[in-house]
Amino acid sequence: MRIEKLQETFDVDVKMVHFPLHPDTPQDGITLEALFAGRDHDIEASYNRMKGLMDAEGLEYGRRTHTYNSRLAQELGKWADTQDGGDALHDAFYRAYFVDGRNIGDAETLIAITEEVGLSGEDARAVLENRTFQQAVDEDWSRSGAMGVTGVPTYVAAGHGVVGAQPYEVLVQLMEHAGATRKAG
Secondary structure (H helix, E strand, O other), X not given: OHHHHHHHHEOOOOOOOOOOOOOOOOOOOEEHHHHOOOOOXXXXXXXXXXXXXXXXXXXXXXXXXXXXOOHHHHHHHHHHXXXXXXXXXXXXXXXXXXXXXXOOOOHXXXXXXXXXXXXXXXXXXXXXXXXXXXXXXXXXXHHHHHOOOOOOOEEEEOOEEEEOOOOHHHHHHHHHHOOOXXXXX
């Protein structure tokens, strides 16, 4: 929602660059307890913090029990960016993962989500089987690493960036600092 609001306010082109968050996660996922084992991490406190941030933005946020490997979802997202109506797939993946707790590392789940937003399941299957957008995601991972990205979301404009779920006002300051032009009206 904040990104769309920024696009209404500023003349900016938004480009999603993928980041390898927990790339070693198996396709069938792992529990959050296993992910954070041996670390001083309070899963409940993290959930409550994120839930508060999402509520403030008017976004749904569910109580997840697992984390899943998002690599194939990223590749399919890159493909969706080349399709009419493909933007809807990014939102659908968000909902599937963060609200419904679906396994976005599973090809059949990804194809079903693709069809739910009106894109071709057959084409999505071919993209996944042929790994058509593997190199594009590899390039994104390299680019995000070169930019120093350490978490998601990260917002970057004209070489300046902020990490994490930020208030809209912080993103406006980033746009202004980057010299983005405000739209008339």
